[in-house]
Amino acid sequence: MSNHACVRLILGDQLNPNHSWFTTADPSVMYMMMEVRSETDYVRHHAQKVLAIFAAMRRFADTLRARGHAVRYIRIGDPDNLHTLRDNIAMVMQECGATTCEHVQPDEWRVDQHLGPTQYTTEHFLSERDDVALLFKGKKRWLMETFYRQMRLRYNVLMDADQQPVGGSWNYDEENRRPWKGKPPEPLDMRPHHDCSALWKEITDAGVQTMGNAHADDLRWPLDAAEAQAILTAFLDNALPHFGTYQDAISLKARRLFHALISFALNVKMLHPLDVVRQAEERYHRGDAPIAAVEGFIRQILGWREYVRGIYWSQMPSYVERNALNNHRALPSWFWTGETKMRCVGDAVDASLDSAYAHHIQRLMITGNIALLLGCAPHEVHQWYLGVYIDAFEWVEVPNTIGMSQHADHGLMATKPYVSSAAYIHRMSDACGSCAYSHKERLGDTACPFNALYWNFYMQHADALRNNVRVAMAYRHIDKMSADEREAITERAAWLIDHADEI
Numbered sequence: 001m002s003n004h005a006c007v008r009l010i011l012g013d014q015l016n017p018n019h020s021w022f023t024t025a026d027p028s029v030m031y032m033m034m035e036v037r038s039e040t041d042y043v044r045h046h047a048q049k050v051l052a053i054f055a056a057m058r059r060f061a062d063t064l065r066a067r068g069h070a071v072r073y074i075r076i077g078d079p080d081n082l083h084t085l086r087d088n089i090a091m092v093m094q095e096c097g098a099t100t101c102e103h104v105q106p107d108e109w110r111v112d113q114h115l116g117p118t119q120y121t122t123e124h125f126l127s128e129r130d131d132v133a134l135l136f137k138g139k140k141r142w143l144m145e146t147f148y149r150q151m152r153l154r155y156n157v158l159m160d161a162d163q164q165p166v167g168g169s170w171n172y173d174e175e176n177r178r179p180w181k182g183k184p185p186e187p188l189d190m191r192p193h194h195d196c197s198a199l200w201k202e203i204t205d206a207g208v209q210t211m212g213n214a215h216a217d218d219l220r221w222p223l224d225a226a227e228a229q230a231i232l233t234a235f236l237d238n239a240l241p242h243f244g245t246y247q248d249a250i251s252l253k254a255r256r257l258f259h260a261l262i263s264f265a266l267n268v269k270m271l272h273p274l275d276v277v278r279q280a281e282e283r284y285h286r287g288d289a290p291i292a293a294v295e296g297f298i299r300q301i302l303g304w305r306e307y308v309r310g311i312y313w314s315q316m317p318s319y320v321e322r323n324a325l326n327n328h329r330a331l332p333s334w335f336w337t338g339e340t341k342m343r344c345v346g347d348a349v350d351a352s353l354d355s356a357y358a359h360h361i362q363r364l365m366i367t368g369n370i371a372l373l374l375g376c377a378p379h380e381v382h383q384w385y386l387g388v389y390i391d392a393f394e395w396v397e398v399p400n401t402i403g404m405s406q407h408a409d410h411g412l413m414a415t416k417p418y419v420s421s422a423a424y425i426h427r428m429s430d431a432c433g434s435c436a437y438s439h440k441e442r443l444g445d446t447a448c449p450f451n452a453l454y455w456n457f458y459m460q461h462a463d464a465l466r467n468n469v470r471v472a473m474a475y476r477h478i479d480k481m482s483a484d485e486r487e488a489i490t491e492r493a494a495w496l497i498d499h500a501d502e503i
Protein backbone atom coordinates (compact mmCIF):
# COMPACT_ATOMS: atom_id res chain seq x y z
CA MET A 1 0.00 0.00 0.00
CA SER A 2 1.22 3.51 -0.84
CA ASN A 3 2.46 5.89 1.85
CA HIS A 4 0.16 8.41 3.53
CA ALA A 5 1.27 10.54 6.45
CA CYS A 6 -2.23 10.86 7.87
CA VAL A 7 -5.21 8.54 8.28
CA ARG A 8 -8.62 10.16 8.67
CA LEU A 9 -11.53 8.20 10.13
CA ILE A 10 -15.06 8.57 8.74
CA LEU A 11 -17.82 6.97 10.84
CA GLY A 12 -21.07 5.54 9.53
CA ASP A 13 -23.03 8.60 10.63
CA GLN A 14 -20.56 11.10 9.15
CA LEU A 15 -21.55 10.90 5.50
CA ASN A 16 -21.43 14.63 4.76
CA PRO A 17 -19.99 15.10 1.27
CA ASN A 18 -19.69 18.86 1.85
CA HIS A 19 -17.42 18.62 4.89
CA SER A 20 -14.33 20.80 4.49
CA TRP A 21 -12.11 17.71 4.73
CA PHE A 22 -13.20 16.81 1.22
CA THR A 23 -12.78 20.19 -0.50
CA THR A 24 -9.48 19.19 -2.08
CA ALA A 25 -7.88 15.79 -2.54
CA ASP A 26 -4.72 15.63 -0.43
CA PRO A 27 -2.36 12.78 -1.44
CA SER A 28 -0.88 12.64 2.05
CA VAL A 29 -4.26 11.62 3.50
CA MET A 30 -5.81 8.15 3.53
CA TYR A 31 -9.48 8.17 4.52
CA MET A 32 -10.70 5.05 6.25
CA MET A 33 -14.15 3.63 6.81
CA MET A 34 -14.99 0.36 8.49
CA GLU A 35 -17.88 -1.98 9.15
CA VAL A 36 -17.15 -3.33 12.62
CA ARG A 37 -18.74 -5.56 15.23
CA SER A 38 -18.09 -3.00 17.97
CA GLU A 39 -20.64 -0.75 16.17
CA THR A 40 -23.07 -3.44 15.03
CA ASP A 41 -23.19 -5.10 18.46
CA TYR A 42 -23.46 -2.33 21.10
CA VAL A 43 -27.20 -2.89 20.82
CA ARG A 44 -29.32 -5.20 18.64
CA HIS A 45 -30.05 -2.97 15.64
CA HIS A 46 -32.87 -3.23 13.15
CA ALA A 47 -31.75 -5.14 10.04
CA GLN A 48 -32.57 -2.13 7.82
CA LYS A 49 -30.43 0.14 9.97
CA VAL A 50 -27.32 -2.02 9.50
CA LEU A 51 -28.09 -2.45 5.80
CA ALA A 52 -28.73 1.24 5.15
CA ILE A 53 -25.66 2.41 7.07
CA PHE A 54 -23.32 -0.06 5.36
CA ALA A 55 -24.79 0.56 1.90
CA ALA A 56 -24.56 4.33 2.40
CA MET A 57 -21.00 4.05 3.75
CA ARG A 58 -19.95 2.04 0.68
CA ARG A 59 -21.53 4.57 -1.64
CA PHE A 60 -19.82 7.41 0.22
CA ALA A 61 -16.45 5.70 -0.16
CA ASP A 62 -17.08 5.38 -3.92
CA THR A 63 -18.01 9.07 -4.12
CA LEU A 64 -14.80 10.09 -2.34
CA ARG A 65 -12.70 7.89 -4.62
CA ALA A 66 -14.39 9.40 -7.67
CA ARG A 67 -13.41 12.83 -6.33
CA GLY A 68 -9.76 11.78 -6.13
CA HIS A 69 -9.44 10.87 -2.45
CA ALA A 70 -7.68 7.72 -1.26
CA VAL A 71 -10.01 5.50 0.78
CA ARG A 72 -9.31 2.29 2.69
CA TYR A 73 -12.65 0.56 3.27
CA ILE A 74 -12.91 -2.43 5.60
CA ARG A 75 -15.95 -4.62 4.98
CA ILE A 76 -17.78 -6.60 7.65
CA GLY A 77 -16.59 -9.95 6.22
CA ASP A 78 -12.98 -8.99 5.42
CA PRO A 79 -10.61 -11.54 7.00
CA ASP A 80 -8.23 -8.84 8.28
CA ASN A 81 -11.05 -6.84 9.95
CA LEU A 82 -10.19 -6.49 13.65
CA HIS A 83 -13.70 -5.23 14.47
CA THR A 84 -12.93 -2.29 16.73
CA LEU A 85 -12.30 1.28 15.68
CA ARG A 86 -8.96 1.54 17.48
CA ASP A 87 -7.54 -1.81 16.29
CA ASN A 88 -8.47 -1.16 12.68
CA ILE A 89 -7.04 2.35 12.85
CA ALA A 90 -3.74 0.97 14.16
CA MET A 91 -3.71 -1.63 11.38
CA VAL A 92 -4.35 0.90 8.61
CA MET A 93 -1.84 3.39 10.02
CA GLN A 94 0.79 0.69 9.93
CA GLU A 95 -0.21 -0.38 6.42
CA CYS A 96 0.27 3.07 4.97
CA GLY A 97 3.05 4.31 7.23
CA ALA A 98 0.91 7.04 8.74
CA THR A 99 2.13 8.94 11.77
CA THR A 100 -1.15 10.67 12.64
CA CYS A 101 -4.81 9.74 12.77
CA GLU A 102 -7.53 12.38 12.71
CA HIS A 103 -11.23 12.16 13.38
CA VAL A 104 -14.11 14.58 13.60
CA GLN A 105 -16.20 14.88 16.77
CA PRO A 106 -18.38 11.78 17.05
CA ASP A 107 -22.00 12.24 18.09
CA GLU A 108 -22.02 9.63 20.80
CA TRP A 109 -20.41 9.80 24.23
CA ARG A 110 -19.25 6.16 23.96
CA VAL A 111 -17.32 6.79 20.73
CA ASP A 112 -16.09 10.17 21.95
CA GLN A 113 -14.47 8.44 24.92
CA HIS A 114 -13.03 5.74 22.68
CA LEU A 115 -11.46 8.15 20.20
CA GLY A 116 -10.41 11.04 22.45
CA PRO A 117 -10.24 14.77 21.75
CA THR A 118 -10.11 16.33 18.29
CA GLN A 119 -10.02 19.76 16.71
CA TYR A 120 -12.49 18.88 13.94
CA THR A 121 -16.29 19.10 14.13
CA THR A 122 -18.79 17.48 11.81
CA GLU A 123 -19.80 20.98 10.59
CA HIS A 124 -23.33 19.69 10.89
CA PHE A 125 -25.04 21.00 14.00
CA LEU A 126 -26.36 24.51 14.53
CA SER A 127 -25.37 24.74 18.18
CA GLU A 128 -22.36 23.73 20.24
CA ARG A 129 -22.49 20.69 22.51
CA ASP A 130 -22.68 22.94 25.62
CA ASP A 131 -25.01 25.72 24.38
CA VAL A 132 -28.08 24.26 26.07
CA ALA A 133 -26.27 23.75 29.38
CA LEU A 134 -24.99 27.33 29.30
CA LEU A 135 -28.42 28.76 28.52
CA PHE A 136 -30.10 26.92 31.39
CA LYS A 137 -27.31 27.06 33.96
CA GLY A 138 -28.86 26.97 37.46
CA LYS A 139 -32.42 26.35 36.17
CA LYS A 140 -34.50 23.36 37.32
CA ARG A 141 -36.43 22.96 34.05
CA TRP A 142 -34.80 23.36 30.69
CA LEU A 143 -37.62 24.52 28.44
CA MET A 144 -37.16 23.73 24.76
CA GLU A 145 -39.22 26.78 23.78
CA THR A 146 -36.68 29.15 25.39
CA PHE A 147 -33.83 27.56 23.46
CA TYR A 148 -35.85 27.46 20.24
CA ARG A 149 -36.61 31.21 20.30
CA GLN A 150 -32.94 31.91 20.77
CA MET A 151 -32.14 29.73 17.75
CA ARG A 152 -34.77 31.49 15.62
CA LEU A 153 -33.13 34.82 16.42
CA ARG A 154 -29.60 33.51 16.02
CA TYR A 155 -30.27 32.12 12.55
CA ASN A 156 -32.89 34.72 11.63
CA VAL A 157 -35.44 32.07 10.74
CA LEU A 158 -39.10 33.07 10.29
CA MET A 159 -38.34 36.52 11.75
CA ASP A 160 -39.59 39.84 10.36
CA ALA A 161 -37.58 43.04 9.93
CA ASP A 162 -38.32 44.08 13.55
CA GLN A 163 -36.92 40.82 14.90
CA GLN A 164 -40.46 39.61 15.67
CA PRO A 165 -41.71 36.15 14.66
CA VAL A 166 -43.45 36.20 11.29
CA GLY A 167 -47.19 35.68 11.61
CA GLY A 168 -47.11 37.26 15.07
CA SER A 169 -46.55 34.10 17.11
CA TRP A 170 -43.52 31.99 18.00
CA ASN A 171 -45.42 28.78 18.20
CA TYR A 172 -48.54 27.37 16.50
CA ASP A 173 -48.69 24.13 18.44
CA GLU A 174 -52.34 24.69 19.41
CA GLU A 175 -53.28 24.46 15.73
CA ASN A 176 -51.37 21.21 15.28
CA ARG A 177 -53.61 18.76 17.05
CA ARG A 178 -56.17 17.49 14.58
CA PRO A 179 -56.98 13.81 14.06
CA TRP A 180 -56.83 12.58 10.45
CA LYS A 181 -60.10 11.37 8.93
CA GLY A 182 -58.79 10.11 5.61
CA LYS A 183 -58.42 13.44 3.82
CA PRO A 184 -56.25 14.96 2.50
CA PRO A 185 -54.77 11.67 1.23
CA GLU A 186 -51.41 10.52 2.54
CA PRO A 187 -48.80 11.53 -0.10
CA LEU A 188 -47.16 8.75 -2.13
CA ASP A 189 -44.03 7.23 -0.63
CA MET A 190 -41.35 8.70 -2.89
CA ARG A 191 -38.36 7.03 -1.28
CA PRO A 192 -35.91 5.12 -3.51
CA HIS A 193 -35.78 1.34 -3.96
CA HIS A 194 -32.50 -0.53 -3.49
CA ASP A 195 -31.69 -4.18 -3.92
CA CYS A 196 -29.21 -4.87 -1.11
CA SER A 197 -29.55 -8.68 -1.09
CA ALA A 198 -25.83 -9.29 -1.64
CA LEU A 199 -24.88 -6.94 1.20
CA TRP A 200 -27.45 -8.61 3.45
CA LYS A 201 -25.78 -11.97 2.77
CA GLU A 202 -22.41 -10.49 3.80
CA ILE A 203 -23.95 -9.15 7.01
CA THR A 204 -25.66 -12.40 7.99
CA ASP A 205 -22.64 -14.51 6.94
CA ALA A 206 -20.56 -12.38 9.33
CA GLY A 207 -22.95 -13.38 12.13
CA VAL A 208 -24.37 -9.90 12.88
CA GLN A 209 -27.56 -10.29 14.92
CA THR A 210 -30.39 -7.91 14.05
CA MET A 211 -34.10 -7.45 14.67
CA GLY A 212 -37.03 -6.63 12.38
CA ASN A 213 -37.62 -7.21 8.69
CA ALA A 214 -34.65 -6.58 6.40
CA HIS A 215 -36.57 -6.21 3.11
CA ALA A 216 -33.06 -6.44 1.68
CA ASP A 217 -34.28 -6.68 -1.92
CA ASP A 218 -36.24 -3.47 -1.53
CA LEU A 219 -34.54 -1.19 0.95
CA ARG A 220 -36.37 2.13 1.06
CA TRP A 221 -33.78 4.39 2.71
CA PRO A 222 -31.64 6.99 0.91
CA LEU A 223 -28.01 6.05 0.34
CA ASP A 224 -26.59 9.44 -0.62
CA ALA A 225 -27.22 13.17 -0.43
CA ALA A 226 -29.01 13.34 -3.79
CA GLU A 227 -31.50 10.65 -2.78
CA ALA A 228 -32.01 12.34 0.57
CA GLN A 229 -32.71 15.68 -1.12
CA ALA A 230 -35.25 14.00 -3.42
CA ILE A 231 -37.15 12.72 -0.37
CA LEU A 232 -37.02 16.17 1.19
CA THR A 233 -38.27 17.83 -1.99
CA ALA A 234 -41.17 15.36 -2.24
CA PHE A 235 -42.05 16.15 1.37
CA LEU A 236 -41.93 19.92 0.80
CA ASP A 237 -44.04 19.60 -2.35
CA ASN A 238 -46.68 17.22 -1.07
CA ALA A 239 -46.75 16.92 2.70
CA LEU A 240 -45.44 20.11 4.32
CA PRO A 241 -48.69 22.09 3.93
CA HIS A 242 -50.45 19.46 6.09
CA PHE A 243 -47.56 18.70 8.43
CA GLY A 244 -48.73 20.97 11.24
CA THR A 245 -52.40 20.09 11.25
CA TYR A 246 -51.86 16.32 11.41
CA GLN A 247 -48.54 16.23 13.23
CA ASP A 248 -50.10 14.47 16.24
CA ALA A 249 -52.47 12.20 14.34
CA ILE A 250 -52.18 8.40 14.12
CA SER A 251 -53.82 6.16 11.56
CA LEU A 252 -53.76 2.44 10.82
CA LYS A 253 -54.48 3.33 7.19
CA ALA A 254 -51.62 5.77 6.80
CA ARG A 255 -48.62 5.05 8.95
CA ARG A 256 -46.45 7.91 7.67
CA LEU A 257 -49.17 10.52 7.26
CA PHE A 258 -47.49 13.87 6.56
CA HIS A 259 -44.14 13.24 8.22
CA ALA A 260 -40.91 13.84 6.30
CA LEU A 261 -38.96 10.57 6.72
CA ILE A 262 -35.71 12.51 6.74
CA SER A 263 -34.34 11.68 10.20
CA PHE A 264 -31.98 8.97 8.93
CA ALA A 265 -30.61 11.27 6.21
CA LEU A 266 -30.19 14.11 8.71
CA ASN A 267 -28.54 11.97 11.38
CA VAL A 268 -26.00 10.40 9.04
CA LYS A 269 -25.46 13.92 7.65
CA MET A 270 -26.57 13.46 4.05
CA LEU A 271 -28.74 16.51 4.72
CA HIS A 272 -27.69 19.65 6.55
CA PRO A 273 -30.25 20.89 9.08
CA LEU A 274 -29.91 24.56 8.11
CA ASP A 275 -30.44 23.67 4.48
CA VAL A 276 -33.63 21.80 5.41
CA VAL A 277 -34.84 24.70 7.53
CA ARG A 278 -34.16 27.26 4.77
CA GLN A 279 -35.93 25.17 2.15
CA ALA A 280 -39.00 24.88 4.39
CA GLU A 281 -38.90 28.61 5.19
CA GLU A 282 -38.80 29.39 1.48
CA ARG A 283 -42.01 27.40 0.98
CA TYR A 284 -43.71 29.75 3.46
CA HIS A 285 -42.38 32.88 1.74
CA ARG A 286 -43.48 31.51 -1.64
CA GLY A 287 -46.98 31.02 -0.23
CA ASP A 288 -46.87 27.25 -0.73
CA ALA A 289 -47.43 26.27 2.91
CA PRO A 290 -49.11 27.97 5.89
CA ILE A 291 -47.09 29.42 8.74
CA ALA A 292 -48.42 26.85 11.28
CA ALA A 293 -47.12 23.98 9.14
CA VAL A 294 -43.76 25.55 8.34
CA GLU A 295 -43.14 26.79 11.88
CA GLY A 296 -44.15 23.38 13.29
CA PHE A 297 -41.70 21.60 11.01
CA ILE A 298 -38.85 24.06 11.57
CA ARG A 299 -39.35 23.82 15.33
CA GLN A 300 -38.60 20.10 15.16
CA ILE A 301 -35.24 20.68 13.50
CA LEU A 302 -34.02 24.06 14.70
CA GLY A 303 -35.56 23.51 18.13
CA TRP A 304 -36.06 19.93 19.27
CA ARG A 305 -33.19 18.30 17.38
CA GLU A 306 -30.54 20.75 18.59
CA TYR A 307 -32.03 20.95 22.08
CA VAL A 308 -31.97 17.17 22.67
CA ARG A 309 -28.35 17.09 21.56
CA GLY A 310 -27.53 19.77 24.13
CA ILE A 311 -29.39 17.80 26.81
CA TYR A 312 -27.41 14.68 25.86
CA TRP A 313 -23.99 16.29 26.14
CA SER A 314 -24.84 18.07 29.37
CA GLN A 315 -26.15 14.95 31.10
CA MET A 316 -23.98 12.08 29.87
CA PRO A 317 -22.80 9.59 30.91
CA SER A 318 -25.23 9.25 33.84
CA TYR A 319 -28.32 10.23 31.82
CA VAL A 320 -28.66 6.82 30.26
CA GLU A 321 -29.05 5.26 33.73
CA ARG A 322 -31.66 7.69 35.09
CA ASN A 323 -34.76 6.12 36.61
CA ALA A 324 -36.55 8.84 38.57
CA LEU A 325 -39.81 6.90 38.81
CA ASN A 326 -38.05 3.74 39.96
CA ASN A 327 -39.40 1.48 37.22
CA HIS A 328 -37.89 -1.98 36.85
CA ARG A 329 -40.21 -4.25 34.85
CA ALA A 330 -39.05 -6.06 31.73
CA LEU A 331 -40.44 -4.92 28.38
CA PRO A 332 -43.33 -7.20 27.35
CA SER A 333 -42.50 -9.79 24.69
CA TRP A 334 -44.77 -8.10 22.11
CA PHE A 335 -42.22 -5.31 21.69
CA TRP A 336 -40.40 -7.89 19.51
CA THR A 337 -43.45 -9.44 17.81
CA GLY A 338 -46.27 -6.89 17.71
CA GLU A 339 -48.54 -9.62 19.10
CA THR A 340 -50.72 -7.73 21.52
CA LYS A 341 -54.49 -7.31 21.48
CA MET A 342 -54.09 -3.55 21.87
CA ARG A 343 -54.60 -2.49 18.25
CA CYS A 344 -52.77 0.85 18.50
CA VAL A 345 -49.74 -0.71 20.18
CA GLY A 346 -49.66 -3.74 17.86
CA ASP A 347 -49.73 -1.48 14.82
CA ALA A 348 -46.99 0.85 16.10
CA VAL A 349 -44.75 -2.10 16.95
CA ASP A 350 -45.53 -3.80 13.60
CA ALA A 351 -44.64 -0.60 11.76
CA SER A 352 -41.39 -0.32 13.70
CA LEU A 353 -40.36 -3.92 13.06
CA ASP A 354 -41.40 -3.86 9.43
CA SER A 355 -39.99 -0.49 8.38
CA ALA A 356 -37.56 0.59 11.14
CA TYR A 357 -39.74 3.69 11.39
CA ALA A 358 -42.67 5.01 13.39
CA HIS A 359 -43.55 8.67 13.59
CA HIS A 360 -43.14 10.77 16.70
CA ILE A 361 -46.60 10.30 18.18
CA GLN A 362 -46.51 6.53 17.70
CA ARG A 363 -43.17 6.52 19.55
CA LEU A 364 -44.26 8.92 22.30
CA MET A 365 -47.96 8.32 22.88
CA ILE A 366 -48.27 4.64 21.96
CA THR A 367 -45.16 2.54 22.60
CA GLY A 368 -43.53 4.96 25.05
CA ASN A 369 -46.84 5.59 26.83
CA ILE A 370 -47.60 1.89 27.39
CA ALA A 371 -44.02 1.13 28.48
CA LEU A 372 -44.19 3.88 31.11
CA LEU A 373 -47.67 2.91 32.30
CA LEU A 374 -46.50 -0.71 32.70
CA GLY A 375 -43.52 0.44 34.77
CA CYS A 376 -40.84 -0.84 32.38
CA ALA A 377 -37.20 -0.14 33.19
CA PRO A 378 -36.15 3.02 31.27
CA HIS A 379 -32.83 1.45 30.33
CA GLU A 380 -34.58 -1.46 28.62
CA VAL A 381 -36.95 0.91 26.87
CA HIS A 382 -33.93 2.93 25.73
CA GLN A 383 -32.22 -0.13 24.28
CA TRP A 384 -35.32 -1.06 22.31
CA TYR A 385 -35.62 2.44 20.80
CA LEU A 386 -31.89 2.64 20.11
CA GLY A 387 -32.06 -0.63 18.22
CA VAL A 388 -35.31 -0.50 16.34
CA TYR A 389 -35.35 2.85 14.54
CA ILE A 390 -33.45 3.69 11.40
CA ASP A 391 -32.62 7.14 12.83
CA ALA A 392 -31.60 5.96 16.30
CA PHE A 393 -28.27 7.29 17.51
CA GLU A 394 -27.74 7.75 21.21
CA TRP A 395 -27.42 11.55 21.21
CA VAL A 396 -30.97 11.97 19.93
CA GLU A 397 -32.60 8.75 21.11
CA VAL A 398 -31.58 8.93 24.80
CA PRO A 399 -33.07 12.35 25.64
CA ASN A 400 -36.24 11.47 23.74
CA THR A 401 -36.61 8.14 25.51
CA ILE A 402 -35.17 8.65 28.99
CA GLY A 403 -36.25 12.28 29.29
CA MET A 404 -39.27 12.99 27.16
CA SER A 405 -40.92 9.60 26.96
CA GLN A 406 -40.10 7.82 30.23
CA HIS A 407 -39.91 10.89 32.50
CA ALA A 408 -36.88 9.26 34.08
CA ASP A 409 -34.88 12.50 34.47
CA HIS A 410 -36.96 14.16 37.23
CA GLY A 411 -38.73 16.31 34.64
CA LEU A 412 -35.62 18.06 33.33
CA MET A 413 -36.93 17.90 29.75
CA ALA A 414 -40.68 17.44 30.03
CA THR A 415 -42.82 19.44 32.42
CA LYS A 416 -45.21 16.49 32.74
CA PRO A 417 -45.15 12.79 31.90
CA TYR A 418 -46.34 11.88 28.41
CA VAL A 419 -48.96 9.37 29.48
CA SER A 420 -52.58 9.14 28.43
CA SER A 421 -55.65 7.02 28.85
CA ALA A 422 -57.55 5.56 25.89
CA ALA A 423 -59.51 8.82 25.50
CA TYR A 424 -56.50 10.58 23.92
CA ILE A 425 -55.69 7.63 21.68
CA HIS A 426 -59.32 7.38 20.57
CA ARG A 427 -59.36 11.11 19.78
CA MET A 428 -56.12 11.13 17.80
CA SER A 429 -56.19 7.72 16.07
CA ASP A 430 -58.53 5.34 14.25
CA ALA A 431 -57.23 2.24 16.05
CA CYS A 432 -59.90 1.91 18.74
CA GLY A 433 -62.66 1.04 16.25
CA SER A 434 -61.04 -2.29 15.38
CA CYS A 435 -59.55 -3.08 18.79
CA ALA A 436 -60.42 -6.07 20.98
CA TYR A 437 -60.65 -3.69 23.93
CA SER A 438 -63.19 -0.97 24.60
CA HIS A 439 -61.75 2.51 24.90
CA LYS A 440 -64.76 3.55 27.00
CA GLU A 441 -64.35 0.97 29.77
CA ARG A 442 -62.02 1.35 32.69
CA LEU A 443 -62.56 -2.00 34.44
CA GLY A 444 -63.19 -5.56 33.32
CA ASP A 445 -61.55 -7.93 30.87
CA THR A 446 -62.54 -5.96 27.79
CA ALA A 447 -61.54 -2.53 29.12
CA CYS A 448 -58.67 -0.83 27.31
CA PRO A 449 -55.54 -1.41 29.44
CA PHE A 450 -54.49 2.24 28.99
CA ASN A 451 -57.41 3.33 31.21
CA ALA A 452 -56.73 1.53 34.48
CA LEU A 453 -52.99 1.84 33.92
CA TYR A 454 -53.26 5.61 33.44
CA TRP A 455 -55.09 6.26 36.71
CA ASN A 456 -52.93 3.73 38.51
CA PHE A 457 -49.82 5.58 37.25
CA TYR A 458 -50.92 8.84 38.85
CA MET A 459 -51.95 7.15 42.08
CA GLN A 460 -48.69 5.20 42.27
CA HIS A 461 -46.52 8.27 41.61
CA ALA A 462 -48.48 10.76 43.71
CA ASP A 463 -45.44 11.61 45.83
CA ALA A 464 -43.46 12.66 42.78
CA LEU A 465 -46.26 14.26 40.73
CA ARG A 466 -49.11 15.53 42.88
CA ASN A 467 -47.60 19.01 43.28
CA ASN A 468 -47.05 19.44 39.54
CA VAL A 469 -49.64 22.00 38.40
CA ARG A 470 -49.61 20.59 34.87
CA VAL A 471 -51.17 17.34 36.09
CA ALA A 472 -53.41 18.84 38.77
CA MET A 473 -56.52 17.84 36.82
CA ALA A 474 -55.61 14.14 37.03
CA TYR A 475 -55.36 14.39 40.81
CA ARG A 476 -58.63 16.34 41.08
CA HIS A 477 -60.26 13.48 39.19
CA ILE A 478 -58.65 10.82 41.39
CA ASP A 479 -59.67 12.71 44.54
CA LYS A 480 -63.29 12.55 43.41
CA MET A 481 -63.20 8.76 43.00
CA SER A 482 -64.55 6.57 45.79
CA ALA A 483 -62.14 4.35 47.72
CA ASP A 484 -63.76 1.31 46.02
CA GLU A 485 -63.14 2.79 42.58
CA ARG A 486 -59.51 3.48 43.38
CA GLU A 487 -59.06 -0.03 44.72
CA ALA A 488 -60.65 -1.60 41.65
CA ILE A 489 -58.33 0.42 39.40
CA THR A 490 -55.29 -0.60 41.40
CA GLU A 491 -56.33 -4.26 41.21
CA ARG A 492 -56.99 -4.19 37.47
CA ALA A 493 -53.68 -2.37 36.82
CA ALA A 494 -51.76 -4.86 38.97
CA TRP A 495 -53.25 -7.71 36.95
CA LEU A 496 -52.35 -6.01 33.66
CA ILE A 497 -48.80 -5.38 34.81
CA ASP A 498 -48.37 -8.95 36.02
CA HIS A 499 -49.82 -10.37 32.79
CA ALA A 500 -48.30 -7.78 30.45
CA ASP A 501 -47.13 -10.40 27.93
CA GLU A 502 -50.75 -11.54 27.43
CA ILE A 503 -52.60 -8.23 27.05
Ligand code: FAD
Nearest residue numbers: 259260261262263300305359360363364391392397400405
Ligand atom coordinates in the same frame (compact mmCIF):
# COMPACT_ATOMS: atom_id res chain seq x y z
P1 FAD B 1 -40.81 14.56 11.15
O1 FAD B 1 -41.93 14.37 12.09
O2 FAD B 1 -41.15 14.79 9.74
O3 FAD B 1 -39.89 15.73 11.71
C1 FAD B 1 -38.85 16.31 10.93
C2 FAD B 1 -37.51 16.19 11.61
O4 FAD B 1 -37.51 16.87 12.85
C3 FAD B 1 -37.08 14.77 11.95
O5 FAD B 1 -36.51 14.11 10.85
C4 FAD B 1 -36.08 14.99 13.07
O6 FAD B 1 -34.80 15.24 12.56
C5 FAD B 1 -36.59 16.25 13.75
N1 FAD B 1 -37.30 15.89 14.98
C6 FAD B 1 -38.63 15.79 15.17
N2 FAD B 1 -38.90 15.52 16.46
C7 FAD B 1 -37.71 15.42 17.09
C8 FAD B 1 -37.34 15.14 18.42
N3 FAD B 1 -38.23 14.92 19.40
N4 FAD B 1 -36.02 15.07 18.70
C9 FAD B 1 -35.09 15.30 17.75
N5 FAD B 1 -35.39 15.58 16.47
C10 FAD B 1 -36.69 15.65 16.15
N6 FAD B 1 -35.45 10.99 16.45
C11 FAD B 1 -34.28 10.62 15.90
O7 FAD B 1 -33.82 11.24 14.95
N7 FAD B 1 -33.59 9.56 16.38
C12 FAD B 1 -34.05 8.82 17.43
O8 FAD B 1 -33.41 7.87 17.84
C13 FAD B 1 -35.29 9.18 18.01
N8 FAD B 1 -35.80 8.47 19.05
C14 FAD B 1 -36.99 8.84 19.60
C15 FAD B 1 -37.48 8.11 20.68
C16 FAD B 1 -38.67 8.47 21.28
C17 FAD B 1 -39.17 7.72 22.48
C18 FAD B 1 -39.39 9.57 20.78
C19 FAD B 1 -40.68 9.98 21.42
C20 FAD B 1 -38.92 10.29 19.71
C21 FAD B 1 -37.72 9.95 19.11
N9 FAD B 1 -37.18 10.67 18.02
C22 FAD B 1 -35.99 10.30 17.48
C23 FAD B 1 -37.83 11.91 17.54
C24 FAD B 1 -38.81 11.74 16.39
O9 FAD B 1 -39.77 10.77 16.72
C25 FAD B 1 -38.14 11.39 15.08
O10 FAD B 1 -37.12 12.34 14.80
C26 FAD B 1 -39.10 11.41 13.91
O11 FAD B 1 -40.16 10.51 14.14
C27 FAD B 1 -38.38 11.07 12.62
O12 FAD B 1 -39.26 10.95 11.55
P2 FAD B 1 -39.43 12.07 10.43
O13 FAD B 1 -38.14 12.35 9.76
O14 FAD B 1 -40.56 11.61 9.57
O15 FAD B 1 -39.83 13.31 11.31
Ligand code: DLZ
Nearest residue numbers: 011012013034035036039040107108111
Ligand atom coordinates in the same frame (compact mmCIF):
# COMPACT_ATOMS: atom_id res chain seq x y z
C1 DLZ C 1 -24.96 2.30 13.71
C2 DLZ C 1 -23.70 1.83 13.06
C3 DLZ C 1 -23.53 0.50 12.73
C4 DLZ C 1 -24.61 -0.50 12.91
N1 DLZ C 1 -22.38 0.06 12.21
C5 DLZ C 1 -21.37 0.91 11.99
C6 DLZ C 1 -20.12 0.47 11.48
O1 DLZ C 1 -19.90 -0.71 11.27
N2 DLZ C 1 -19.16 1.39 11.26
C7 DLZ C 1 -19.33 2.70 11.53
O2 DLZ C 1 -18.42 3.49 11.30
N3 DLZ C 1 -20.50 3.14 12.04
C8 DLZ C 1 -21.53 2.28 12.27
N4 DLZ C 1 -22.68 2.72 12.82
C9 DLZ C 1 -22.78 4.13 13.17
C10 DLZ C 1 -21.97 4.36 14.44
O3 DLZ C 1 -22.50 3.60 15.48
C11 DLZ C 1 -21.91 5.83 14.77
O4 DLZ C 1 -20.99 6.40 13.93
C12 DLZ C 1 -21.49 6.06 16.19
O5 DLZ C 1 -22.55 5.68 16.96
C13 DLZ C 1 -21.07 7.50 16.47
O6 DLZ C 1 -22.21 8.31 16.58
